[in-house]
Amino acid sequence: MTRAFLRLALTAVAASAASPVFAQEPKIDAGDTAWMIGATGLVLMMTIPGLALFYAGMVRKKNVLATMAQSLAATFLVSVVWALIGYSLAFTGEGAFIGTFDRIFLTGVTLDAISPLAKTIPESLFMIYQMTFAIITVALVAGSVADRLRFSAFLLFCVLWLLIVYVPIAHWVWGGGFLGTYGLIDFAGGTVVHLNAGVAGLVAAYVVGARRGYGSENLAPYDLALAVIGTGLLWVGWFGFNGGSALGANSRAAMAIVATHLAASMGAFTWMALEWWTRGKPSVLGMVSGAIAGLGTITPASGFVLPMQAVLIGLVAGAFCFWACTWLKLKIGYDDSLDVFGVHGVGGFTGTLLAGVFAVGALSATPELPGGVHGLLEGNPQQIVAQLYGIVVTLVWSGALTFVILKVIGALVPLRVRQEDEVMGLDVTLHGEALQ
Amino acid sequence: MKFVIAVIKPFKLDEVRDALTRIGIHGMTVTEVKGYGRQKGHTEIYRGAEYQVNFLPKLRLEIAIASEQLDQVIEVIAAAARTGQIGDGKIFVMPVERAMRIRTGETDVDAL
Numbered sequence: 001m002t003r004a005f006l007r008l009a010l011t012a013v014a015a016s017a018a019s020p021v022f023a024q025e026p027k028i029d030a031g032d033t034a035w036m037i038g039a040t041g042l043v044l045m046m047t048i049p050g051l052a053l054f055y056a057g058m059v060r061k062k063n064v065l066a067t068m069a070q071s072l073a074a075t076f077l078v079s080v081v082w083a084l085i086g087y088s089l090a091f092t093g094e095g096a097f098i099g100t101f102d103r104i105f106l107t108g109v110t111l112d113a114i115s116p117l118a119k120t121i122p123e124s125l126f127m128i129y130q131m132t133f134a135i136i137t138v139a140l141v142a143g144s145v146a147d148r149l150r151f152s153a154f155l156l157f158c159v160l161w162l163l164i165v166y167v168p169i170a171h172w173v174w175g176g177g178f179l180g181t182y183g184l185i186d187f188a189g190g191t192v193v194h195l196n197a198g199v200a201g202l203v204a205a206y207v208v209g210a211r212r213g214y215g216s217e218n219l220a221p222y223d224l225a226l227a228v229i230g231t232g233l234l235w236v237g238w239f240g241f242n243g244g245s246a247l248g249a250n251s252r253a254a255m256a257i258v259a260t261h262l263a264a265s266m267g268a269f270t271w272m273a274l275e276w277w278t279r280g281k282p283s284v285l286g287m288v289s290g291a292i293a294g295l296g297t298i299t300p301a302s303g304f305v306l307p308m309q310a311v312l313i314g315l316v317a318g319a320f321c322f323w324a325c326t327w328l329k330l331k332i333g334y335d336d337s338l339d340v341f342g343v344h345g346v347g348g349f350t351g352t353l354l355a356g357v358f359a360v361g362a363l364s365a366t367p368e369l370p371g372g373v374h375g376l377l378e379g380n381p382q383q384i385v386a387q388l389y390g391i392v393v394t395l396v397w398s399g400a401l402t403f404v405i406l407k408v409i410g411a412l413v414p415l416r417v418r419q420e421d422e423v424m425g426l427d428v429t430l431h432g433e434a435l436q
Numbered sequence: 437m438k439f440v441i442a443v444i445k446p447f448k449l450d451e452v453r454d455a456l457t458r459i460g461i462h463g464m465t466v467t468e469v470k471g472y473g474r475q476k477g478h479t480e481i482y483r484g485a486e487y488q489v490n491f492l493p494k495l496r497l498e499i500a501i502a503s504e505q506l507d508q509v510i511e512v513i514a515a516a517a518r519t520g521q522i523g524d525g526k527i528f529v530m531p532v533e534r535a536m537r538i539r540t541g542e543t544d545v546d547a548l
Contacts, residue, residue, distance in 0.1 A: 058482075218487045220480055285482055326484045339483060 024367060028112065029120035035249035036121050036129055042240025043132035047139050048075050050237055054230025054292075055143050058285075058338055061222040062425025063147045065433050070154055074139035077158040082131045086162055090170040091117060091130060096178040099171050103127075117175070118247045129244060130174075134166055137193045141402075143338035144201030145208045147219075150417050151430045156409045161200065165401050169196055169394055183383065184390035185359060185373050187256065188245035190300025190352035191394040198345020199395055200402040201336055207406045208415050210335035212422050224284055231288040235264055238295050242302040255363060256302040260295065263302075263314035267294020270318025278326075286322075289343060293321035296347030301355035304373065309358045313351065321346050349391055356387035437532035437545065438506050442497040443471060444517040444525040449495055455516040456499070459508060463548075465498040475523030494525060500532055502545050 052071035056064045078086075088103035102108055109123050118126040138158050142149065172179040173192050186192060213219065221227065242260040246253035271290025276282040297317030298310055305313065325342035336342060359375030366372070374380035406415060416422075421429035428434050444452060449466065456464070470491035477490035501509050510527055518524055537547040 218489065219485065220487050220489075221482060279481055281481075283481065289483060329484045342483075 024119075026114040026116070026119040028114065028122055029248070031249040032120040032247070033122065033125060035253065036118075036125050036244055036247065039240035039244025040125065040129045040132055042237045043129070043136065043244065044075075046234050046237035046241060047071055047132070047136045050230050050233035051136060051139050052230070053226045054234060054288075055146065055227075055338055057223050057226030057228070057230060058221045059146050060219060060425070061435060062427055064222055064226075064427065064435055066151070066426035066430050067142075067146055069151065069431060070142040070149075071139045073151070073155055074142070074158055075135050077155060078135045078138050078162050079131055081159055081162055082134050083127070086134060086167050087127045087130065089163070090134075090167045091115065091127075091175045094176055095171075096181070097172070098168060098177075099175055120248055126247070130170070133189060133193060133241075134162060134170070137166055137189070137197050138162055140193070140197035140340055140344060141200045141204060143340040144205040144336045146337040147211050147426065148208060148416050148422055149204075150413060150415060151426075152413050153409050153415045156412065157405065160405045160409065161402065164405060165200065165398050166192070166196065169397060172393070173390065179390045179393060182389060183373075183386035185304060185355055185364075185383070185386070186300040186352060186390065187303035187355070188242045188299045190297075190348045190355065191390050194296045194299060194344040194348025195352065195391060195394050196348070196398045198341045198343075198348055199398040201340030202334065202345060203399055203402040204406060205334050205336040205341070207403060207410075211337060212419065214335045221285070228284060228288055231291055235261075235291060235295065238264070238299075242299060246303060252303055252363060255306075258307050259302045259305055259310035259313075260298055262307055262310040263294040263298030263317060264291045265294070266311045266314025267291055267297070267318040267321075270294075270315050271322045274319060274322045289325065289339070290318040290322065293317045293343050293347050296344050297321070297351035297354070300348070300352045301358060304355050304359040304363055304375070306358075306360055306363075309360075313354050313358070316354065317347055317350060320350055352387050352391055353384070356383040359383060437535060437548065438501055438503050439530040439532045440497075440499045440501060440506070440509055440513070441528040441530065442499070442513050442517065442525065443469065443494050443527075444497065444513075445519065445523060446493055446495050448517045448519075449497075452497065452513055452516040455512045456509070459505075459512055461499060461501065461505070461509060463499070467496045467498075469494050469496045473523065473526070492523065500535055500548055502548060 048071055052068045055071065056067040059067045083106055085104055088101055089099045091099055092102045093100035106127065109127060113123040115123040115126045138161060142154060170192050171177040173184060173186050174180060211219065238260050239257045243253040243257040246256055268287045268291035271293060272282040272287045275286040294314040294317045298313050301313060321343050324346040325339045329336065329342055357376045359373050361372035361374040361378055364372035375383050409415060417426060417429065471494045472490050472492055475492060477488055477492060480487045480489055506529065513527055534544060535547040536543050
């Protein structure tokens with residue numbers, strides 16, 4: 001059955017091979033540009049207000065505004081720093097380890113400039129699309145240390161972590177760096193975004209320490225309805241996150257969106273089913289968590305797998321992340337408050353690996369690479385090696401440097417708020433505001 | 437004059453209000469409160485965290501009445517609010533020194 005389906009897919013992709021996406025010459029295409037503008041909006045929406053709502057709904061009432069402030073701050077700070085220097089260092093040049101200063105302050109990004117990495121859209125658009133990825137990755141990390149991170153420390157973290165951790169990894173995987181050239185496939189950010197943020201979150205949770213009252217007090221979510229709304233915005237926004245990673249309005253984008261949606265659906269269902277079976281009730285928090293687990297896991301594989309493979313990946317995601325958040329977390333004993341590691345870290349790891357297992361060559365065929373990238377099941381076990389390589393490099397770089405960055409920031413301003421402030425709540429003590 | 441304070445289960449509000457209206461009591465103040473007595477709480481599970489919630493939502497009714505109506509009012513509230521399950525609530529009675537209707541300036545029993 002799989003053989004017949006693959007043949008069908010191959011025919012479909014070959015039939016669409018005449019579309020402009022396979023053009024070699026850099027030339028702005030209206031369709032691609034229109035879609036990518038939309039995708040940029042969708043991904044920005046994932047942070048504001050998607051992630052803001054998702055996270056804020058899960059913390060206690062006294063910290064809701066402060067949690068939203070983190071997503072807001074990540075947005076405006078990362079945006080500017082990305083434009084100033086982040087984009088240039090991530091997406092220019094031929095360097096194996098880092099980009100150049102060619103696009104510093106976005107010089108060279110003229111009205112009609114085109115990046116060699118995205119030949120059919122304006123470079124300004126490619127730059128801002130990538131910006132939205134940087135924004136959400138930084139914002140994600142904050143979830144691990146919810147309810148206790150000093151705002152000033154977080155602002156410093158945004159700048160330092162973006163430049164020292166995110167930018168290099170983005171360059172290595174997508175910007176022409178050594179991981180991409182080695183053969184790692186990561187369609188929309190299993191390593192760059194999810195594994196990266198997940199590991200950083202885990203390290204942060206360890207360095208900053210657990211919430212006061214963790215394990216003994218009631219830390220129940222303030223309003224899961226906000227989290228559900230946030231999940232909806234994230235889920236829909238993910239169509240831009242994965243679909244837009246095709247960098248064009250084409251069938252690969254469509255297929256990526258299908259894979260994304262099916263993985264999310266299956267992830268939600270699986271987590272819900274497991275929770276119902278093991279704990280007696282299917283919680284709403286479980287459903288949204290499963291959906292996000294599916295979404296994060298399919299991210300690196302979304303442009304490389306067929307719909308039924310995405311369903312399977314979603315199932316694995318829901319199950320594995322459920323286990324990580326309910327069993328592994330308690331076993332290791334860290335307070336990753338909003339399960340950034342359990343969902344994004346574990347999901348990113350799993351998805352990156354499974355991309356190497358399932359990759360279907362026909363989906364990634366280009367004139368330069370007519371056969372596309374083949375995964376393990378298409379007879380290319382070497383792909384698993386490339387995936388593992390990318391995973392290990394990301395893990396080590398993110399883990400080690402996040403630790404260093406936090407220690408450096410901690411020497412300048414205390415990472416954690418004062419104990420009295422943590423008890424009173426961050427909204428009123430850090431921001432002078434309160435929900436009424 | 438007496439001040440009747442009744443802590444009841446939230447879903448019983450309409451029944452109690454209707455029963456009081458039928459015996460001529462046309463005003464009360466209601467607040468949402470949390471409380472516990474013999475009724476055990478419940479467990480909430482959020483991903484890896486389990487919380488025992490001991491405080492349960494209740495409603496607190498405050499009704500000022502003429503002293504002669506006291507027995508009848510207590511009986512009516514108790515009958516309307518009773519389910520027979522643990523957690524039905526309690527009724528307390530306090531004396532009222534003075535009362536005034538703000539709009540008209542009527543005092544004591546005329547204000548009730």
